[in-house]
Amino acid sequence: MKYYTISIILSVSTLLYLGNARTSEAQTTCEPPSTWISHAVVPPPDNNTAPSSNCAFHVWAWNTFLWITQPVEEGALRFKAFATLDDLFSSTASAMRFSALPKEKVLKLTVRVNKSFEMQGLDSIFQAGRRGVLIHGPGTDSGRAVYYSQNVDPVFYEFVRTNKYYLPDEYEKAQATVNFPVGAMEFKYSWKVVKEGEDTSTFYVTKAEIFLLTETTDSTGKTTVVVDPSKTKTVDVALVGVHVVGVVKDHPEFIWATFEHKDNAPDLPAGMSMTAAEPVSDRDWTFYHKNTPASDSNRNPADNPTSPMKLVDADKQLLSPVVNIYRAFPFGGGTPENIANIRSLNESVQTKVLAGSVWANYMLVGGVWSKPNNVSPGAVIVPQLGSVSLANTTMETFDQLFPNVNCFACHKTTEEPADGITIPAKNMNLSHIMTNGYFRQRVAGK
Template structure:
């Protein structure tokens, strides 16, 4: 995804950007359904019904987020049981049913690339483009990189596996106008390492294995930082961001929604330039040091990144982050709906839950049935400047830039390998899997 208070509910800086939208309007514009009396009572999302309003799209996003964070009988949260990318691209041709997958999964995380099949032949974190990596501070974990994971729901998994689209030749020959089925959902998660003794009471935390970073050299002899797919370490991580991307009736372009922990980063105050010498906020955030100037924030460290402590896996320089567009911008109605829905869900459905500390940043979509191979997805509706501060840190400064800037139906090329234009290219899981399988000699 391209790749940018009622106490403990909505950030003060976010509320300041509402301008002329009155608090009373924001509170009544968009509410959680009355049947959502608790987290456990939230049903699975109704993907077979097309959203009929701006509010309905955002309700779908919250519905999906609440559904995946519900615990199962084994105590695991639903999203923890979903198919990983290793599952999706497994060479086991008989593994077509989600129910046959092992339920015990180890969360494996990397800095820029995800899962072992993506690391073959692509082990430099700087080869992800000029986006670099988010190295965060302040606090106990200052100098730590952020880590990522991805998975897909059963509908997505079984669609790909039953059609053998995990095989590069089958994916290449798929009809260009083939769409993902209704209910196919993919997820991307951002995690930060938790230090011993740290207060994590407002975060969802879990054990994970991280692939370690080390120094290497590129073909020109220049030092670079690489991911070692053979060296891992078990750590505790806290969830700080989630992309929720799914197909519902009449919307094969996916609804692109994103959530963040409420303390991730401040919003750029209304009227302040991203190059201002004024501070964005006077308080500490997870990814922003109090009183840092706007001009000194959101800097891409790709060309100057160093591994300063291999044992502790500490990097420099630290990146200060602000959110360029509160709730992803869009109309005043869009902003008011998200603010009101966040408050409704967090106070009514999630009262007393750790999940009340997470907020919907926004969602973006297009008009019904508006996908064609090689054609741009326009118009873009909802949060038209949507970004997640932990996933699109360096690409969020321009109005009107959102997920559809990168997620397109156009063809792609990597070296001598070419992928024709097709609707399913909207998913980078599929395009990356295709290109990396071929360039790795699979």
């Protein structure tokens, strides 16, 4: 079991900041701007204005989510035209401007950073952190893996391409204090494969190309589930989660916010132990079978050597064991004001801005950030403000069980070692898109 230890030293100025932040959070409601009378009229997020309150950070998150999910050309949603990781790290593309990229993209749910690279195991279904796989049920034909995709907005894309940070030599040489510019945003999405005849009326559904899974056996007789790079299939997928991550004025550490479908998983009841024998909920959720004990939920298949992940039906792409999940910290915890603001803002946006829309079925789980201009190479990002125990149940299923652990436990400016290679401490190391891209190119070049 992996634990994170963070030492926190608060200066006088930090304590004063926290005191002011708590004062600004002391409000009973958090409302979107009155001009948001429908989804279609929500403007782009104002990244050049620093949020001045707890509520303002969460409004930014909803603003960004609503903006990226608006229809643009020929009804396609804005986020579907954003730059993929293939675009970002392509060694052959000459385009430095986002406008030069093709707008029609096929959603491909195997995360790769360059088409020429050998596929890295099960990247399409592995989660961050402890590399677990969320295999969803309940119901018939249970056992499909949740898939993931990532992309970046035009500001992020052009910053990386113009400075040639997509090349490992250039990224390595970049000054440690370089920050991503205001307006740079990255996104990660989680998708469940739609079963035939399934009611998906409350989900955003689209077509996607997935690489199929198969099994391989090594010389010791150990069987492992792997990606078959020669076989793909086009399927319907339903959106179940979105990470919304962006730089705004005075916050180069990024605001880290996350959204989920409202029916993904139940909240752990107040006062219930995470290992309790009692059930978490008496009804079915997308990723939880009713009356499953807390102790039998959020179990990582990788942590169970006696019952490892298996491909039990190759034709249907069904895996075992199915994972039941709950949300350990509703709204990511934090102060009572933080939770009240998120709950109030969700209700207001869902009923006033998104009434009758499929997007009304999605909710802001929470967001986390730090005090203004609080980024330096090699330093731990403290204080952590907002939803300090934030996790997305479909993306950090197995790392959400520790209080006061959030995105900043992994997203750091410290040096990053992997495969015998080390990236020196850099502010840009906060983005795993960049560090993962660097490592894969270095490893591929060995």
